[in-house]
Amino acid sequence: MNKYFSLIFLVFCSCQMGEIPIPPHNSGNVITDQISLQSDYRNQVFYNLESSEEISQNIKDNWDLLFYFSSSGNKILLNSSNYMFAAEINNLFEEQMDTLGLVFNSDNSNGDFNDLSINNVNSNQSYVIDRGVDINGNSRGFKKIIIELNELESISIKVSNLDNTDTQNFTINKNQNDNLITFSFDSGVLPIFPENSSWDLLFTRYTYQFPDSVTYLVTGVLTNYLNGVCVAIDTINEFSEINFDDISSYNLLTDQDVIGYDWKYYNFSNNTYTIVDNIVYIIKDVKGFYYKLKFIGFYNYDTGEKGFPQFEIQKL
Secondary structure, three states: OOOOOOEOOOOOOOOOOOOOOOOOOOOOOOEEEEOOOOOOOOEEEEEEOOOOEEEEEEEHHHOOEEEEOOOOOOEEEEOHHHOOEEEEOOOOOOOOOOOOOOOOEOOOOOOOHHHOOOOOOOOOOEEEEEOOEOOOOOEOOEEEEEEEEEEOOEEEEEEEOOOOOOOEEEEEEOOOOOOEEEEEOOOEEEOOOOOHHHOOEEEEEEEEEOOOOOEEEEEEEEEOHHHOOEEEEEOOOOHHHOOHHHHHHOOOEOOOOOOEOOOEEEEOOOOEEEEOOOOEEEEEOOOOOEEEEEEEEEEOOOOOOEEEEEEEEEEO
16 A cells, blocks of 8 residues: 555544644754664564653563453454454354354554454454464464453453363453553453553554555554544655644544555665655644654664664654
8 A cells, every 4th residue: 555645635533733722832853763673573662752762662472452442432452463363253152163264354454443353342242363473473373252241441351262271251441541451361461552641653563454455564653543643644845844834734644554664665676675765754642742753764773683763753
């Protein structure tokens, strides 16, 4: 998918200028930063634009499911950094089973709640979960789950292996300060995602479905779209030319993968990743302030290893 035309024009809903007044403030200095995903892309890094700092970091296969609690309806998302899939099995949870004939789907990387693989979190819905692959590309196996109770601030599930061994019951409760709760089939609830308002960008691998329906693990940036972060793309103006007065001319998009992975491409002639040098991202953060960001590299300053995104960023 080519997300960067001259200026991107897609559907946008909650990030138009003028919704929340921005208090007077000074523009920031241009900051150059680098994120350490490592050459095997093992790390997930949560980043705060205001402080230009990493808020937290975790190994990507430490967790499996993300529970999102909302008054408009709770959701369960897969950890797409592990190449995870889910297949609905209706009322077959209690049966010993294999994966033959099951139809597996991944979550849409844009974050659309109408295109999730676990698309029904009502009581008694059951799914087989393909846990994807670990850091070394080895299968993490399968689990099956049944949603036993879905309430406003808690979801109860039963989990087992496909042969009905290792059956466990879990209740995932909404945190007072967070609507995103991470869960591991191995360890239960884990404090992976930082507090809602503390981060803007997530540097990570994630599962992307190409137009030909082929899914692939890509490496890029997702946004805290559930808490107001949105992005526009400018392929016309130079990074140095964009200022606060230009913001009203952009359509800010709420998809979580607007930044995505294609600010770089693999150059087969020299077997390296090359940065697309005419893309600038305009980002509205969780507090409503605006930033511009441009990628300038993908390799470690000192060692030359891949998996170390470099970028310039400035508050507008």
